Amino acid sequence: MKAIVFTRYGPPDVLRLAEVDTPRPGATEVLIKVHASSVSTADWRIRASAFPGILWLPGRLMMGLFRPRNPIPGVDFAGEVTGTGEAVTRFAPGDRVFGFKGHGGNAEYLVMDQDAAIVPMPEGMGYRAAAALPFGGLSALVFMRDIARVTPGMEVLVLGASGGVGIYAVQIAHAMGAKVTGVCSAANAPLVRDHGAAEVIDYQKDDATRPGRFFDVVFDTVGAATFAQARRVLRRSGAFVPLNFKGREMVQSLVAKLTGGPRLVIAVSGDTAADLQELSQMVNTGRLRAVIDRTYPLARVPEAHGYVQMRRRRGAVIVDVIAGGDTGASVTAAR
Ligand SMILES: NC(=O)c1ccc[n+]([C@@H]2O[C@H](COP(=O)([O-])OP(=O)(O)OC[C@H]3O[C@@H](n4cnc5c(N)ncnc54)[C@H](OP(=O)(O)O)[C@@H]3O)[C@@H](O)[C@H]2O)c1
Incomplete structure (x- = not known):
């Protein structure tokens, strides 16, 4: 072959x-x-x-x-x-x-x-x-459902909302009842909006982590934010969920657990038939x-x-x- x-x-x-x-x-x-x-x-x-x-x-x-x-x-x-x-x-x-x-x-x-x-x-x-x-959908499903634990009414910021994982995270968080703000370049704003984002921020013109905004989850698929930046916009019970992490984030995750306030959650996604079936059902029901x-x-x-x-x-x-x-x-x- x-x-x-x-x-x-x-x-x-x-x-x-x-x-x-x-x-x-x-x-x-x-x-x-x-x-x-x-x-x-x-x-x-x-x-x-x-x-x-x-x-x-x-x-x-x-x-x-x-x-x-x-x-x-x-x-x-x-x-x-x-x-x-x-x-x-x-x-x-x-x-x-x-x-x-x-x-x-x-x-x-x-x-x-x-x-x-x-x-x-x-x-x-x-x-x-x-x-x-599979790759983008499974990562997005596991991170939104199990790691960020998105529930209806939550406000979720997705950095890299037009990418391989991001465009599915936008749809899945939206389907779970969250209000989604997507961050991408201006050219990709219509795509991200069309897939469920209530708001879109163009990272070339605006800083999504500018104080004054409030989110329950900051999901960073591109390594665009540090924990310090995410904390500026996270509610006290909120979570920063970076897909890419290094030693610094591992230490920060432990420190945040001890000191309280917004969490930094690091994890790796899984790949099960049950989760693929869930993606399939979401497709079949138009979500x-x-x-x-x-x-x-x-x-x-x-x-x-x-x-x-x-x-x-x-x-x-x-x-x-x-x-x-x-x-x-x-x-x-x-x-
Ligand atoms: N921990 C885990 O288990 C796990 C699982 C899956 C993936 N990952 C990792 O997660 C990362 C995400 O993968 P991916 O496949 O989704 O990435 P990707 O498809 O390469 O992301 C590309 C997207 O990022 C956007 N982007 C680039 N710079 C940006 C910025 N500064 N702000 C906002 N958006 C920006 C681009 O949009 P514009 O063109 O509009 O800029 C583009 O649509 C990878 O590094 C991967 O290794 C980790």
């Missing part, structure tokens, strides 16, 4: 299109013919070994100390089940599925345990749109839309990495593993 592979960490040109063995499903695994995948922030960070701050060593231990442990990138996938191991009970050939594997999506086939993060695709949704959901910025063919994944690494993307960047993939319902084309 055709796949993108990389055997060392480095710039986008370490990625190349290659012919590799098609994987075979084990007893409890399904074989998936991938129609669409993505290039996410996780993909370029793993390829470049760009794990922030003190996460560098744990990142290298997880992803491969001297060279990448998993040579095929692509954390997200959407496709069709074409084979099953003898003990598989949950899926059958022909099922349209999507999921998060953490690697292996930028290939014509992948195998996945039936109990891992894989679920049927939302009704009417195409492969591209489904592949646009969540996939957002697609650009689509690249498989052979141009290195170029897609360069684009995503610039950190200007709007929603997800998709890889058409099968040429001419369909997009279907519940999706916004951001460009």
